[in-house]
Amino acid sequence: MSQTEAHDLDARVVIIGGGHAGGSAAAFLRQYGHTGKIVLVGDEPLLPYQRPPLSKAWLKGEADAESLQLRPDSWYAEAGVSLRLGATAVSLNRGARTVALASDETVPYDHLILATGARARALPIPGADLAGVLALRTAADAEALKSALGPGKRLAVVGGGYVGLEAAASARALGAEATIIERESRVLARVACDTLSGFFQRYHGERGVVFVLDAGVEAFEGEAGHVTGVRLSDGRVIACDVVLVGVGAVPNDELARDAGLESAGGVVVDLEARTADPRVFAIGDVTHRPLPLYDRHFRLESVPNALEQAKQAAAAITGRAMPPPEIPWFWSDQYDLKLQIAGLPFDADRQLVRGDVAAAKFAVFHLKGDLVQAVEAVNAPPEFMAGKALIGKRTPIDPDKLANPAISMKDVAA
Amino acid sequence: MAKITYIEHDGVEHAIDVKPGLTVMEGAVKNNVPGIDADCGGACACATCHVYVDEAWRDKTGTPSAMEESMLDFAENVEPNSRLSCQIKVTEALDGLVVRLPESQH
Ligand SMILES: Cc1cc2nc3c(=O)[nH]c(=O)nc-3n(C[C@H](O)[C@H](O)[C@H](O)COP(=O)(O)OP(=O)(O)OC[C@H]3O[C@@H](n4cnc5c(N)ncnc54)[C@H](O)[C@@H]3O)c2cc1C
Ligand code: FES
Numbered sequence: 001m002s003q004t005e006a007h008d009l010d011a012r013v014v015i016i017g018g019g020h021a022g023g024s025a026a027a028f029l030r031q032y033g034h035t036g037k038i039v040l041v042g043d044e045p046l047l048p049y050q051r052p053p054l055s056k057a058w059l060k061g062e063a064d065a066e067s068l069q070l071r072p073d074s075w076y077a078e079a080g081v082s083l084r085l086g087a088t089a090v091s092l093n094r095g096a097r098t099v100a101l102a103s104d105e106t107v108p109y110d111h112l113i114l115a116t117g118a119r120a121r122a123l124p125i126p127g128a129d130l131a132g133v134l135a136l137r138t139a140a141d142a143e144a145l146k147s148a149l150g151p152g153k154r155l156a157v158v159g160g161g162y163v164g165l166e167a168a169a170s171a172r173a174l175g176a177e178a179t180i181i182e183r184e185s186r187v188l189a190r191v192a193c194d195t196l197s198g199f200f201q202r203y204h205g206e207r208g209v210v211f212v213l214d215a216g217v218e219a220f221e222g223e224a225g226h227v228t229g230v231r232l233s234d235g236r237v238i239a240c241d242v243v244l245v246g247v248g249a250v251p252n253d254e255l256a257r258d259a260g261l262e263s264a265g266g267v268v269v270d271l272e273a274r275t276a277d278p279r280v281f282a283i284g285d286v287t288h289r290p291l292p293l294y295d296r297h298f299r300l301e302s303v304p305n306a307l308e309q310a311k312q313a314a315a316a317i318t319g320r321a322m323p324p325p326e327i328p329w330f331w332s333d334q335y336d337l338k339l340q341i342a343g344l345p346f347d348a349d350r351q352l353v354r355g356d357v358a359a360a361k362f363a364v365f366h367l368k369g370d371l372v373q374a375v376e377a378v379n380a381p382p383e384f385m386a387g388k389a390l391i392g393k394r395t396p397i398d399p400d401k402l403a404n405p406a407i408s409m410k411d412v413a414a
Numbered sequence: 415m416a417k418i419t420y421i422e423h424d425g426v427e428h429a430i431d432v433k434p435g436l437t438v439m440e441g442a443v444k445n446n447v448p449g450i451d452a453d454c455g456g457a458c459a460c461a462t463c464h465v466y467v468d469e470a471w472r473d474k475t476g477t478p479s480a481m482e483e484s485m486l487d488f489a490e491n492v493e494p495n496s497r498l499s500c501q502i503k504v505t506e507a508l509d510g511l512v513v514r515l516p517e518s519q520h
Contacts, residue, residue, distance in 0.1 A: 053455065072446070389488070
């Protein structure tokens with residue numbers, strides 16, 4: 001049987017980045033019948049693992065390192081995936097179809113998958129290099145943070161995003177004090193609605209987390225090389241034993257850009273996760289991708305996005321039909337709260353709260369006319385699950401029914 | 415160890431010794447049993463670890479929490495014996511457990 005070159009199941013696939021996206025792409029390629037060589041190049045010394053628990057169950061000591069691993073050690077040998085761990089890719093030669101590693105090794109490819117993810121954004125302020133000023137992106141970061149926390153320790157978190165809030169909740173569970181310092185007037189300002197921000201702030205506050213809002217961070221102060229406090233622009237100093245800088249992530253798009261591939265705050269790809277070079281794919285946190293439901297491009301940072309694009313690239317390489325499109329979604333665990341978000345609130349003209357915010361069981365729906373654009377659900381799986389389906393199907397709903405928790409989500413969606 | 419038999423939708427069986435303390439989902443993922451996606455890694459947030467518990471084992475695997483129940487309520491192809499396998503902790507008492515996998519988790 002002859003195969004077109006593009007769908008040659010014997011082609012050599014090189015994946016750069018051994019994170020959630022890269023590790024999953026290797027697995028989907030094999031699942032979809034790819035028989036050719038697969039090389040996975042990752043600069044971390046570990047096999048692909050899940051990051052979400054690093055700020056949640058793992059940080060609280062409720063999950064061990066092994067449980068974070070995406071696949072067991074044995075899988076890679078059995079599946080014939082060659083590993084180059086602790087190896088950094090330094091440049092691409094798209095003409096010659098090769099990747100150069102820092103070790104001077106040159107790895108040839110027929111198809112290349114860039115899965116380099118994102119890195120924690122650094123705060124370029126005085127004291128940033130003091131010991132005890134930490135980020136949280138990798139397992140090594142998480143080890144450092146965990147060993148600095150414990151009863152009586154004072155954690156200062158710069159940045160009130162999901163990672164910061166989750167780390168604060170985990171720190172409280174470990175008996176540490178936690179202060180969150182945020183530049184905006186509310187936490188989760190970039191990623192959640194007012195109702196949700198207010199709710200999370202109150203919930204954390206009731207559990208002993210202190211918030212310092214509208215606060216600029218000027219410097220980290222230290223003694224004998226170790227951080228002792230965070231100095232704010234109004235002169236106040238928040239004393240602490242350890243700092244977590246959680247001010248977002250920047251895409252690792254340098255390899256792509258240096259090779260002449262377009263980046264728009266993320267490597268630009270199409271709905272097959274392909275860049276402008278048909279032999280080069282990009283997946284996961286590093287990409288700026290189309291969101292057909294919302295008629296725009298965006299960079300998402302989530303596991304479901306990494307998995308969806310890993311499937312797209314694997315399907316394109318093996319000549320399979322594209323997987324059904326996913327509705328963007330995300331989850332977060334803090335204390336006994338399960339937050340599940342589906343969709344993005346783009347173009348929404350109204351917000352509707354269903355359920356009881358005070359009882360920590362509610363959902364905020366973002367509507368555009370009578371269409372659901374996004375739903376943010378706290379301890380409310382039916383609202384999340386049904387809302388996610390409604391976003392995908394573009395079925396109009398009756399807002400009055402939706403606002404009435406006595407009417408089940410099944411009936412609202414019917 | 416507890417022996418758990420995972421039966422894929424097409425009938426392929428995988429009999430695996432799973433360490434107590436892991437979940438039924440982890441027993442599958444760590445042993446390369448296909449058919450359980452577990453996108454959220456066990457956070458009870460995605461419903462892509464759906465299994466059907468063999469009738470004989472429904473009591474021993476316990477009852478789903480309210481959270482699991484409401485996730486299942488909205489999953490595809492749900493039956494009375496549906497469970498999210500990340501919410502079933504493996505104990506010695508589950509030695510011999512049989513679960514069947516749905517055609518697709520998405
Ligand atoms: C603490 C934390 C909590 C999170 N919680 C959630 C959550 O609850 N739900 C959710 O959906 N998402 C969550 N996320 C986001 C999720 O983990 C990411 O979206 C996901 O990891 C993206 O996968 P990726 O493979 O694109 O990137 P990554 O997982 O970052 O992997 C990229 C890998 O490539 C490596 N790399 C980069 N450049 C090179 C190079 N030149 N050569 C070799 N290797 C290279 C990197 O070191 C890294 O190992 C969380 C993230 C963090 C950090
Ligand atoms: S793994 Fe996501 S719900 Fe079980």
